[in-house]
Amino acid sequence: MxxxxxxxxxxxxxxxxxxxxxxxxxxxxxxxxxxxxxxxxxxxxxxxxxxxxxxxxxxxxxxxxxxxxxxxxxxxxxxxxxxxxxxxxxxxxxxxxxxxxxxxxxxxxxxxxxxxxxxxxxxxxxxxxxxxxxxxxxxxxxxxxxxxxxxxxxVGPALTECATDEHIDWVYERPETGELITRTSRRRGVDTARRILHTEVVYYVETPDGKRARRADDFSLRYxxxxxxxxxxxxxxxxxxxxxxxxxxxxxxxxxxxxxxxxxxxxxxxxxxxxxxxxx
Structure with a gap:
């Protein structure tokens, strides 16, 4: 658990x-x-x-x-x-x-x-x-x-598995700004007793002039x-x-x-x- x-x-x-x-x-x-x-x-x-x-x-x-x-x-x-x-x-x-x-x-x-x-x-x-x-x-x-x-x-082990590495969900270039955005996520924890998934979602943003930023939030969802x-x-x-x-x-x-x-x-x-x- x-x-x-x-x-x-x-x-x-x-x-x-x-x-x-x-x-x-x-x-x-x-x-x-x-x-x-x-x-x-x-x-x-x-x-x-x-x-x-x-x-x-x-x-x-x-x-x-x-x-x-x-x-x-x-x-x-x-x-x-x-x-x-x-x-x-x-x-x-x-x-x-x-x-x-x-x-x-x-x-x-x-x-x-x-x-x-x-x-x-x-x-x-x-x-x-x-x-x-x-x-x-x-x-x-x-x-x-x-x-x-x-x-x-x-139902299965994948539901309750946690990961230390970020998984790439998608990569997208914003046409209005030229930003290259990569979204990643990782399961930070699972409370199997209360049925709650804890996930970190991260957006890596690279601007056309090469500047980079990391934007992240943690989310909890009950299943x-x-x-x-x-x-x-x-x-x-x-x-x-x-x-x-x-x-x-x-x-x-x-x-x-x-x-x-x-x-x-x-x-x-x-x-x-x-x-x-x-x-x-």
Missing amino acids: HIMQCAMENLFAHTADYYDLDTRFMPGTDLDLYRELLEIQGTPVLELACGTGRISIPLAESGASVWALDRSPAMLAILKRKRASLPWKVRRRLHPVVGDMASFRFLRRFPLIMIPFRGFQALTEQRRIESCLHHVKRSLAPGGLFVLDLFAPR YQRWEIETLLCSAGFEIIAEYGGYDKRPLQAGSDMVFVVRVAQKPNTLRIMESWRSE
Whole structure:
């Protein structure tokens, strides 16, 4: 068992400027699903752990009123810069908010709340996990839906292995600046009892004039098996109306993600999966 006692803050304090380079590989099917749910549920929308606005901005451009909450001032600063360049009608629909997804309060309730791209797993303490679900439940409008995405852990030694060497994830030349950016990562520790992965992510940046810099942050993510997240949601008073193995609605067991669409349970403490929401 590898144990690191302290979970990290996951605030992207030194690496927020490079976050969008990580997500450029994503196929966009998650945004398609959120747009589909937006058409069904209507507006306003609350995105928790919104980051730099990869989801919030397109939803606002689609006509939704979006409240975008994140705990990281560095990530929200980038979102606000992007927002400043948007048309006025879009800007007025997009509301960035500095806040904690484990403890938030709005005067309105939302027909759609989401935590995309594994943001929920940044909560590593049980009390904060339960508090987040409590606040989500309280903030949902009647008939509202809550969507969260987690990675599906691969059972085996690789899940809990630590590494002293950095692994190169990708190399990219930024066309607007000419910077050559190399992203690396390494597993610094694993708390198998609490199911927490501790990872260091590093961006090596080389400018056209040869200057070099190293930007790094430590991140902690809690991982879940399927039964654990289903039990957690049930215990928090939700019922599952759809679960997928990816945003393309593939079967849960066939994907690298676990996507859950839930609502407040009609009968408390019952785990119910509604077949009608599954893909054909």
